[in-house]
Amino acid sequence: MKAVRFTRHGKPGVLTVEALPPLVPGPDEAVVRIKAASINPSDVKNVLGAMEQTTLPRTPGRDFAGIVEAGPPDWIGVEVWGTGGDTGFTRDGSHAEQILVPVASLRRKPAALDFDQAASVGVNFLAAWRGLVDGAGLRAGETVLVIGSSGGVGNAGVQIARRLGARIVGVDRSPPRPGAAIIEAGVSLVAEGAAIPAAVREATEGHGADVVLDCVGGVMFRHAVACLALRGRLLEMSVTGGREVSFDLADFYHNESRLIGVDTLKLDLTASAAVLDALAPGFEAWDYRPAEIARRFPLEQAVAAYEAVAAGQRGRVVLQPG
Numbered sequence: 001m002k003a004v005r006f007t008r009h010g011k012p013g014v015l016t017v018e019a020l021p022p023l024v025p026g027p028d029e030a031v032v033r034i035k036a037a038s039i040n041p042s043d044v045k046n047v048l049g050a051m052e053q054t055t056l057p058r059t060p061g062r063d064f065a066g067i068v069e070a071g072p073p074d075w076i077g078v079e080v081w082g083t084g085g086d087t088g089f090t091r092d093g094s095h096a097e098q099i100l101v102p103v104a105s106l107r108r109k110p111a112a113l114d115f116d117q118a119a120s121v122g123v124n125f126l127a128a129w130r131g132l133v134d135g136a137g138l139r140a141g142e143t144v145l146v147i148g149s150s151g152g153v154g155n156a157g158v159q160i161a162r163r164l165g166a167r168i169v170g171v172d173r174s175p176p177r178p179g180a181a182i183i184e185a186g187v188s189l190v191a192e193g194a195a196i197p198a199a200v201r202e203a204t205e206g207h208g209a210d211v212v213l214d215c216v217g218g219v220m221f222r223h224a225v226a227c228l229a230l231r232g233r234l235l236e237m238s239v240t241g242g243r244e245v246s247f248d249l250a251d252f253y254h255n256e257s258r259l260i261g262v263d264t265l266k267l268d269l270t271a272s273a274a275v276l277d278a279l280a281p282g283f284e285a286w287d288y289r290p291a292e293i294a295r296r297f298p299l300e301q302a303v304a305a306y307e308a309v310a311a312g313q314r315g316r317v318v319l320q321p322g
Contacts, residue, residue: 030071
């Protein structure tokens, strides 16, 4: 079978497409024939060398959808989807014609999604769910602020919050792109930096946000803290613009604020599958809608596909192994 491989870190040019022996499942394993696999920014960062846990040589790729072709008889021929914080890092990932997975991680693909769509939602919806639901315990009637609401995780967060019955305020430095969930699901603000807290207070009649999903991090951290309502919960998952941040600790504890980190890389294939179980009803009901597929590439053009993501391609980029 063919697989994208890298033996050293660097820009997408270090990737090669190699012919490898067909995968053979061991006990409690299955082989999935990949029909589609999306490329996430974290996959590009992984190839660059930003993920210290990665061992080489390696096949990258986290999200996938396909058909089980080897393993337990009752799974053969079943259409499945998956994602994992271990795939592409400490075990070979989805940017290949086949992937070897634990049987315990197998989950049926929602019928409402085609293969490309099912392969394009994993990381973004996983991060948003882990933050809003598992981390912050967002409840109906609460106000959630999504910083970067038009991005991948932000757009997923808006949809999850809407299904939960929360009031949603989204903020970006430019108007939301066409099709962004915030357009029909909440209040969309265009603001930057120090202007954000005042804009959020005005939009919430002075209350602030019970939960802030900060999809930017780093340079946005202090402004995110200033948006919190009393006993508000701040979710951080990125370090754009700098790893080290500072804030007024007295204001923080007087407000009884809470700071929660979100790292989807801590969830392996099987743990991620449990989150997919929770997400699946939302996709079947079409309350959750996958992002637009911007470009599709055959496996042989993996370098070009990675370069598109590295260049900031809007929408999802999908590899189609065949």
